[in-house]
Amino acid sequence: MQSNTQQQIPNSKFLIPYCLHLADTTLILSHRNSEWCGHGPILEQDIALTNIALDLLGQARNFYQYAAMLMGVEFDEDKLAYLREPNEFKNHLIAEHPNSDWAVTILRQFYFSCYQYYFYSELKNSNDEQLAAIATKALKEVTYHLRWSTEWVVRLGDGTEESNTKMQNAVEFLKDYVIEFFVMSDYETELLKDAVSIDVKAIQGKWQQKVNDVFEEATLNFVPSPNSRFGGKDGEHSEHLVSLLEEMQSLQRTYPNSVW
Amino acid sequence: MIIAQSISIKKIWKILETVCDPEVPVLTITDLGIVRDVKIVDDFVEVVITPTYTGCPAMDMIAMNIRFALIENGYSNVKITSVLSPAWTTDWMTETGKQKLKEYGIAPPKGNAESIAFDGVECPQCHSINTKLISEFGSTACKALYKCEDCKEPFDYFKCY
């Protein structure tokens, strides 16, 4: 049964890492956002960020379930999320970065939602039906995430002197991590031939334009990075991912196959 | 045979009309429009559902409640299939569903899914449209939090999706 499925999808060799990349990024950022649960500056925003974390977790589950289906009966979403090693994760480095303060968290969410908005707007036309279906659904949620994070970037940037300083520091803090959104991995390049993946380089212009527009309103300055960090999509991570996974995976690793 | 089957399918839809959404228990799953199809294949009943929100934690519980409701009514071979496409939208919520939401104290989605409307949401208590958005995310991802400037009551708004 399973091998039939694999035969029907000739590029599963590249489709599996692609699904894992999409799943890992959303799972890891979901986890970072969930660390704010109970710590947000005000209750409504604590709830907002937790809701965004839940949406991202839902996206991650869809991509893991699809990857598991392609990989065979011995895999499932929990195994893929909880029993893989750090060097097997393919998330963007920006997702694993520690939360730091509220300004960094907000700015990261804005950068990421903006990226996801243009990314899913393309992926919903993928030749792969399942990826297209996941993207179509996720785009509805991301539209709300982008609205929410945009409003916060403007409110804090164009707020008090202190909030503006903190936001500008956040821009500096995250500057090395944005270009990775727009660098193609080998599996993306391969899948692009069949219009299964999207060309992330092609959405950089739209992303930058949106960021510039919002920054203008927020009285912030975008800072380009002279030494951007890459490698997350191919499994090269910082020590931050190691400690994140240690915590996130501890239950499944201590009690394998445990269920609620 | 075909007539008998269509009668049972009607019966199954009637049963599904009694299954409530765990998060907004005033709505049934048919009010929400998440049941996409009911089929009888050999001696199996297949119910096709679609998730409301990607991360909706209630979906597993909904699937379980469908199974229980059908078993209680004598259908023991039940298969529940979840499909993502076409993506669920608040446009599929029935008028009865919207009316029930309002009576329950939640403002129903306004306009259609393409317009993310946040203005002019009507207070479910006093029907004033002099209302203010407090937070785009409420107690669950599908709701936003509002305050009525006239009767001063806070309320949830079921967002367009």
Ligand SMILES: [Zn+2]
């Ligand atoms: Zn009122």
